[in-house]
Amino acid sequence: MTLPATVDQARLVKPERERTLWSDALRRFSRNWLAMAGLIVVAIFIFMAVFAPILAPTAYDYSVLNDALQFPSARHWLGTDAVGHDFLSSMIYGARTSLLVAFSVQLMAFGIGVPLGALAGLRGGKVDFVIMRLVEVMTAFPGVLFAIFILSILGGGLTNVILAIGVTSWIEVCRLTRAQLISLREREFVVASRACGATDLYIVLRHLLPMALPTLVIMLALGIPMAIFAEAGLSFLGLGINDPLPSWGKMVGDSSGYIRVYWYLGVYPTLAIALAMLGFNFVGDGLRDALDPTMLNG
Amino acid sequence: MGRYVAGRFAGLVFALVLVSIITFLLMHAVPGGPFDELKQPLPPAAKANVLRKYGLDRPIWEQYALYMWRVLHLDFGIPFQSPTETVTELIARVWPATLQLAALTILLSYSLGILLGIVSALHQNSWIDYVVTTLATLGFAVPNFIIGIWLILVFSIALHWLPTGGWGEPRNIIMPLLAYSLAPMALVARYTRVNVLESLRQDYVRTARAKGLGQQAIVWRHVLKNALIPLITVLGPQIPNLATGSIFIETTFRIPGLGRYFVTSTFNRDYPMIMATMLLVAVLWGVTYFISDILYTVVDPRVRLAGRNNR
Numbered sequence: 001m002t003l004p005a006t007v008d009q010a011r012l013v014k015p016e017r018e019r020t021l022w023s024d025a026l027r028r029f030s031r032n033w034l035a036m037a038g039l040i041v042v043a044i045f046i047f048m049a050v051f052a053p054i055l056a057p058t059a060y061d062y063s064v065l066n067d068a069l070q071f072p073s074a075r076h077w078l079g080t081d082a083v084g085h086d087f088l089s090s091m092i093y094g095a096r097t098s099l100l101v102a103f104s105v106q107l108m109a110f111g112i113g114v115p116l117g118a119l120a121g122l123r124g125g126k127v128d129f130v131i132m133r134l135v136e137v138m139t140a141f142p143g144v145l146f147a148i149f150i151l152s153i154l155g156g157g158l159t160n161v162i163l164a165i166g167v168t169s170w171i172e173v174c175r176l177t178r179a180q181l182i183s184l185r186e187r188e189f190v191v192a193s194r195a196c197g198a199t200d201l202y203i204v205l206r207h208l209l210p211m212a213l214p215t216l217v218i219m220l221a222l223g224i225p226m227a228i229f230a231e232a233g234l235s236f237l238g239l240g241i242n243d244p245l246p247s248w249g250k251m252v253g254d255s256s257g258y259i260r261v262y263w264y265l266g267v268y269p270t271l272a273i274a275l276a277m278l279g280f281n282f283v284g285d286g287l288r289d290a291l292d293p294t295m296l297n298g
Numbered sequence: 299m300g301r302y303v304a305g306r307f308a309g310l311v312f313a314l315v316l317v318s319i320i321t322f323l324l325m326h327a328v329p330g331g332p333f334d335e336l337k338q339p340l341p342p343a344a345k346a347n348v349l350r351k352y353g354l355d356r357p358i359w360e361q362y363a364l365y366m367w368r369v370l371h372l373d374f375g376i377p378f379q380s381p382t383e384t385v386t387e388l389i390a391r392v393w394p395a396t397l398q399l400a401a402l403t404i405l406l407s408y409s410l411g412i413l414l415g416i417v418s419a420l421h422q423n424s425w426i427d428y429v430v431t432t433l434a435t436l437g438f439a440v441p442n443f444i445i446g447i448w449l450i451l452v453f454s455i456a457l458h459w460l461p462t463g464g465w466g467e468p469r470n471i472i473m474p475l476l477a478y479s480l481a482p483m484a485l486v487a488r489y490t491r492v493n494v495l496e497s498l499r500q501d502y503v504r505t506a507r508a509k510g511l512g513q514q515a516i517v518w519r520h521v522l523k524n525a526l527i528p529l530i531t532v533l534g535p536q537i538p539n540l541a542t543g544s545i546f547i548e549t550t551f552r553i554p555g556l557g558r559y560f561v562t563s564t565f566n567r568d569y570p571m572i573m574a575t576m577l578l579v580a581v582l583w584g585v586t587y588f589i590s591d592i593l594y595t596v597v598d599p600r601v602r603l604a605g606r607n608n609r
Contacts, residue, residue, distance in 0.1 A: 136309065137320075140316070140584060141320075141576075141580065145545075145579055146576075148561065149564065149572060152565070152572070153327075229441050232444075233443065237561055252443070252447060253549075259447070259450070260455055263455060270444045270447050273440075273444055274440045277439045277441065
């Protein structure tokens with residue numbers, strides 16, 4: 001019975017390691033099994049996306065018409081589609097397309113949203129007014145319809161899909177960055193830093209953005225599944241990614257005429273989209289719980 | 299209050315005008331139109347005639363002014379994809395299918411969502427709470443057209459119970475309704491659960507308990523009233539979303555609704571139809587936000603009007 005007590009004492013005596021917000025968050029995150037499961041799924045998809053050329057049995061644009069519509073077999077583990085693509089290869093390259101779009105959209109969202117939000121939040125006044133009106137107008141555009149509309153003008157393809165999704169995705173980032181900076185800009189350390197002659201840019205980069213980072217990280221993690229969903233949806237409608245680049249959404253859309261017999265054409269891509277969405281959402285929720293314990297119940 | 303409402307209204311009108319201008323400009327900024335030589339080779343005279351008929355030979359600002367003037371008289375022009383009727387007639391023909399689906403979805407998802415949210419909150423950490431939370435996560439994360447395909451695979455192809463798509467018979471609506479309802483239901487259940495849990499911890503609930511009130515009376519009289527008010531701001535904006543946003547579901551189940559026609563009009567560059575749909579949705583959005591904000595200040599006097607202005 002004495003053993004646990006000594007262990008406890010030993011822990012008390014041991015000098016405590018430095019605890020930061022991030023190390024605490026890491027501990028909380030690693031104890032959240034749902035988030036860890038999500039992280040594993042996400043890691044698998046990222047692995048598939050990065051090493052697609054090595055993992056995939058054939059190139060994504062390689063097809064043999066004679067082998068079209070074959071059920072899963074030893075030669076084609078997931079079967080072949082209507083024009084004879086190896087379905088496993090399409091699925092693996094589909095992960096690449098999906099993640100490429102998702103990360104590019106985030107790059108665009110943060111590239112536009114953070115500077116605009118920081119400018120509005122820090123400067124206030126007229127700059128703030130103009131930026132916020134811009135945000136308001138962009139909000140009035142119906143989200144998915146607007147992306148469809150943009151694609152109908154530009155035509156499909158990887159770059160245009162990223163543009164169409166990205167053009168509305170920066171709004172939330174901008175709004176959030178601004179709100180964060182407004183709540184921080186009158187704090188003592190900012191005022192002190194300004195009194196020392198620091199420029200706005202220095203204050204934002206050195207003090208304000210690091211403080212706003214947890215919120216932005218959560219935003220990033222939850223923005224990725226939104227972009228995956230948007231790309232899958234647009235490609236499903238036939239407005240998104242163009243052939244020969246594989247996309248899970250397009251594979252779902254293309255399968256609709258065949259699933260009555262070739263059910264596997266509908267099963268695999270839908271499962272992949274659902275798993276990716278769940279994985280990224282779990283990671284995002286886990287990050288939110290880990291970084292912002294006040295919102296635990298949300 | 300009057301000033302607040304007027305200010306919000308001015309903002310709404312301003313946003314709508316900008317939406318219409320941006321949509322109009324974007325649509326005309328790119329080369330290629332419905333009367334492209336490639337798609338429909340016409341003799342020059344005939345082409346000029348067609349362009350004049352639709353007013354496409356005028357300067358762009360004139361086209362816009364003329365268009366908006368007609369829109370204010372509810373004349374959205376003639377859809378290129380179906381020139382025997384007006385856009386208004388086309389929308390009147392195809393929107394009911396979407397609205398029908400949306401109305402049933404709202405009914406099902408909100409009633410079931412609120413019910414599940416309350417039950418799972420009252421039995422926090424029980425099996426029913428876990429089932430509801432899992433369902434809510436699934437419905438929230440998995441896109442509705444994916445769920446639609448799964449339903450087709452199971453109930454149409456494996457079990458032969460329901461048709462894969464189509465419209466008109468009651469059995470046609472079952473799967474689209476289920477697939478479409480899951481996400482809003484998840485959202486409603488999630489919010490209801492959190493709000494009820496929060497209300498349960500409030501002082502007035504403890505007071506009611508101290509008075510000796512039974513669980514039923516507390517839940518009905520004290521908890522629900524306070525827990526459900528914040529839902530207005532969540533549920534309100536969902537309505538225009540649902541009334542116009544079933545594009546994926548309509549495509550999956552081959553429902554001849556507004557969403558499906560919007561997609562076909564983008565394939566055909568059907569300017570009048572695209573403009574009308576975009577404006578319709580923007581108006582619905584704006585008006586719903588406007589109403590739900592004002593409704594919120596009416597039902598919850600704690601909300602300070604001034605504070606909401608700077609959002």
